[in-house]
Amino acid sequence: MSGTETSSQATPPAAPPATHRLSFWLTELPFALVLILTTLGVAYTSFSKQPIVGFWEVLAPLIALVCIGSGWPSAADKTARLILIGSQALHWLAFIVVMNMLLLPSVQRNFTANSTAIAVFTLLALGTFTAGLQVYSWQVCALGLAMALAVPVIAWIENSALAVVVIFALMLAVGAVVWWHWRKSARAD
Secondary structure, three states: OOHHHHHHOOOOOOOOHHHHHHHHHHHHHHHHHHHHHHHHHHHHHHHHOOOOHHHHHHHHHHHHHHHHHHHHHHOOOHHHHHHHHHHHHHHHHHHHHHHHHHOOHHHHOOOOHHHHHHHHHHHHHHHHHHHHHHOOOHHHHHHHHHHHHHHHHHHHHHOOHHHHHHHHHHHHHHHHHHHHHHHHHHHHO
16 A cells, blocks of 8 residues: 555545534534523513413423433433433423422412522522433533522522613623624634
8 A cells, every 4th residue: 555545545624613613503502592591581580570380391391302412422222312311301300390389379378489480490400400410411510500500699680680780781792792703703714
């Protein structure tokens, strides 16, 4: 075998940076979407002073799908994939059952809408973190940890309406700068 034959069988060139960047954002999109939806749900509950049961009941299966998607590549065969799906379905079904127990009228007499929202959010954070442990996904664990760290922040925000507006404006400003930078670098590529 000559040296020219070996070099013609070299590995294909790496993907261009723009493609790699887009792939990263698409991979992380489900986690960001869950975090944004969760934050919006807690914010709505905090301001409306009413729990939104249906929202959480839809969000739990969405998080289950994200967890299944995270664990899918490491599930080696059909049996492992069925176990992954079954364990996540049971995990999130348990969350929905406990959440609905918190919303029973006999329990609600002891809670305000704000405390119910924080309790549900805390359960969601715990459920997300433990689901991440089950599927060996650091992204899902980080999502659950971010939710858990947000619990005291949310409690503080409920007492500080002006701070909420300032923080939201800062988040929008940072998002706009990131979007502008991303578009600028995409044009340059």
